[in-house]
Amino acid sequence: MIFLDNLINGISLGSIYAIIALGYTMVYGIAKMLNFAHGDVIMVGAYIAFCALQYWGIPALPAFLLAMTVCTVLGILIEGLAYRPLRKAASLSVLITAIGMSYLLQNTALLIWGANTKSFPRTFINGSTLQLLGGKLNVPSATIITILANVAIMAALTLFTARTKMGKAMRCVSEDRGAAELMGINVNLTISVTFAIGSALAAVAGVLLCSSYPNLLPTTGSMPGIKAFTAAVFGGIGSIPGAMLGGVLLGVIEIFGKAYISTELGDAIVFAVLIVVLLVKPSGLLGKAVREKV
Numbered sequence: 001m002i003f004l005d006n007l008i009n010g011i012s013l014g015s016i017y018a019i020i021a022l023g024y025t026m027v028y029g030i031a032k033m034l035n036f037a038h039g040d041v042i043m044v045g046a047y048i049a050f051c052a053l054q055y056w057g058i059p060a061l062p063a064f065l066l067a068m069t070v071c072t073v074l075g076i077l078i079e080g081l082a083y084r085p086l087r088k089a090a091s092l093s094v095l096i097t098a099i100g101m102s103y104l105l106q107n108t109a110l111l112i113w114g115a116n117t118k119s120f121p122r123t124f125i126n127g128s129t130l131q132l133l134g135g136k137l138n139v140p141s142a143t144i145i146t147i148l149a150n151v152a153i154m155a156a157l158t159l160f161t162a163r164t165k166m167g168k169a170m171r172c173v174s175e176d177r178g179a180a181e182l183m184g185i186n187v188n189l190t191i192s193v194t195f196a197i198g199s200a201l202a203a204v205a206g207v208l209l210c211s212s213y214p215n216l217l218p219t220t221g222s223m224p225g226i227k228a229f230t231a232a233v234f235g236g237i238g239s240i241p242g243a244m245l246g247g248v249l250l251g252v253i254e255i256f257g258k259a260y261i262s263t264e265l266g267d268a269i270v271f272a273v274l275i276v277v278l279l280v281k282p283s284g285l286l287g288k289a290v291r292e293k294v
Contacts, residue, residue: 004137006259007252012143012212014251015150019205020228021235021243022157023198029238030174030194033091036098037078038202039225040105045071045203046120046210046220047113053121068203075199076192083195084188102222109218117217120210142211149208153201154244161240166193174238223267227254230274236287245285250274 020042027035045067052063082101086094129138161167169190172180181187202221209224210216227250235246250270257269277285 002259006255008137008139008143010252010255011248012146012251013255014231014248015146016205016209016212016247017224017228017231017250018150018244018247019153019201019208020224021232021247022153022240023201023205024229024232025235025237025239025243026157026170026194026198028232030170031083031191033083033094034098034229035078035083035195035198036095036225036229037082037101037105038198039221039223039228040102040109041071041074041078041199041202042206042209042221042224043109043216043218044074044105044206044221046206046216047109047118048203049207050118050120050210050216054118064204064207067207068200071199071203071206072196075195075202078199079192079195084191106218106222113218115218117215120214120216140212142208146208146212149204150244150247153204154240157197157240166190170194227267227270230271233284234274234277236284239284239286242284242286249285 020038023038023041024035027033027038048070049063049067052058052066053060058066078101082097083094086097129140130144131138161170169180169185170193172183172185173187173190177187180190205224205228206221210220228247231246231250232243233246234250235242235244237243253273254266254270258266261269281287
């Protein structure tokens with residue numbers, strides 16, 4: 001039963017990483033940039049949900065939708081104010097701006113909410129458990145909701161990019177931005193929508209993360225953000241199924257590493273596995289090697 005407990009906990013944690021990684025992989029796949037402020041958008045979403053529940057008396061579902069709305073607007077503002085002016089700048093300039101935006105969000109949260117640890121309300125998700133195998137295995141409702149949310153989001157994004165007009169525009173911009181612009185696609189709007197979707201997913205991940213791990217700080221999104229980026233690279237950055245696969249595998253590896261090898265070395269094991277995978281398959285598990293013309 002301990003093995004199954006660890007497996008389910010790993011899939012649950014990996015599902016959170018996968019939801020965050022979907023935001024990374026969409027932005028990189030379409031805008032060809034790494035938004036390192038993405039992890040801090042997770043933190044903002046969690047704080048908004050916390051304030052809505054704890055201080056403003058808003059019920060759980062409206063609080064969740066409010067967090068998504070605020071993060072969606074924040075993502076659009078970050079793209080428009082910080083990244084759009086650097087659209088044709090060198091990659092290093094964009095990277096430095098992303099890191100600066102990350103610190104800006106962290107320090108703004110520090111000024112608004114302080115450095116003290118906040119305890120996220122456990123009442124956000126019903127604390128009941130599902131009993132399996134004749135009561136020998138108890139699965140918390142938060143775990144079930146997290147796993148189902150991951151599968152639903154991945155399926156919805158796959159359908160969105162394959163069937164909708166905006167989704168097809170995203171794929172065109174990802175393939176060749178210049179050609180897409182010549183064909184009449186509004187590249188700026190397409191990238192803004194990508195940031196909006198990624199930031200909304202960050203809010204979902206933030207709420208789910210704090211529902212399972214209730215300590216909330218201005219740095220809450222930093223390490224999950226780094227691990228989710230690792231998951232996106234692990235699965236093949238730019239691939240939606242790859243982000244899901246990489247996130248789930250990363251979560252399982254982390255939980256099993258902490259359970260059976262060393263609690264202190266859990267994070268090191270995760271990054272060591274990534275290095276091994278990239279040495280064997282540099283494009284990631286589901287990524288495609290890109291040939292550059294010289």
